[in-house]
Amino acid sequence: MTGTMAAVGAGLAVIGAGLGIGRIGGSAMDAIARQPEATSKIQTAMIIAAALIEGAALFAIVVALIA
């Protein structure tokens, strides 16, 4: 039972991460469309934000793994 709950928890964490990174990607695309010269800066900021969000999602995965 704990195993199933852990899997469900991990899945929910991925939903959160997916939503968050999707929004970042979307705003990054909008920003690049407005100002193509700033592409590299926007890309860098996007990657950093994505890594931080993924860190949060992986917190949840680690807890699910422990369970």
Next chain:
Amino acid sequence: MKTKLSFILLSFSFLIGTTVSLFGQEGHEGTGTKEHGGSGEAFNASTFIMEHIADSHEWHLWTKSNGEAVAVYLPVILYSREKGLDVFSSKHFAHGNVYNGYKIEEEGDLKGKIVTVDSEGHADEAKIPLDFSITKTIVGLLFSCIIGLFLFLSLSRSYKKTGISHPRGIQSFLEPVILFVRDDIAISNIGKHKYEKYMPYLLTVFFFILINNLMGLVPFPPPFGANVTGNIAVTMVLALFTFFITQFSGNKNYWRHTFATPGVPLWLLPVMIPVEIIGIFSKPFALMIRLFANITAGHIIVLSLVCLIFIFSSLAVAPVSILFVIFMDCLELLVAFLQAYVFTLLSALFISLAVQEEHH
């Protein structure tokens, strides 16, 4: 600059080496030989995966068709208060043997740890020896340190010979990366005047994580394929380094911001101070978990995809599975670089928070 960098790399590797073996005792392998599916046991994917991710006293190469395992048996170094120092090969621990009063605990809370065994054969829970063994992770770690030292010492040697001129050889590969760490990570965060003090640390951490991530992706031959950055003890030591460097370089401005953030009304301070203190600890903690979880999750995914072949027990799954594995490995390559970059960037960010001057 060269001696400083190599000194830091060397001390880094020794510090991590000793600390990892003290703390990274969770998840040791149980017995030496494993009877794999041939004896009628169903294939258990999760134990297979956990064996490959966890640390181990031996380096399992392959299992011969008669069930015997071919492995490199790494030395076990134990120190207990009664018996003193004990060094022997982990081959003696195969099959759950008791050797010299020690054995590897098979089940229960202490599963995988080495415990002392009294004369009747019962494990004595109170007397656990200090485990300084050279385990799989430590071999991988030392090997990656050797690679790092070799790369950077030859780099500095070639600079010494030819001076600062157009890059050639290994310089042309490493120089852009070092300049990237200096310009985009160090200078843009810490500032032009103070970044030089922290460059050795940032460079070391970046290349250490990068080399270890990349080595973890290569499964064969033996010194590769050790899951170093996926060991939480290793990432904890890296995060502790960032933590100590940040705290020890905090200037008056930093402590004032922590304990009496300007602009905060007095009645709010009892709430803000604990929050800030928790913030001081939670930031390196997040660094540790982020690197550990990213790398371990990547390994688990690749291993699960390979296990698909064995779960379905059919060769037809193999092409699909291998294609997926190749795709995931490319993603893991990206993650390897990205995690090294993010760790270094966040370390630089925390250091910059600690050393920034007041600005009105």
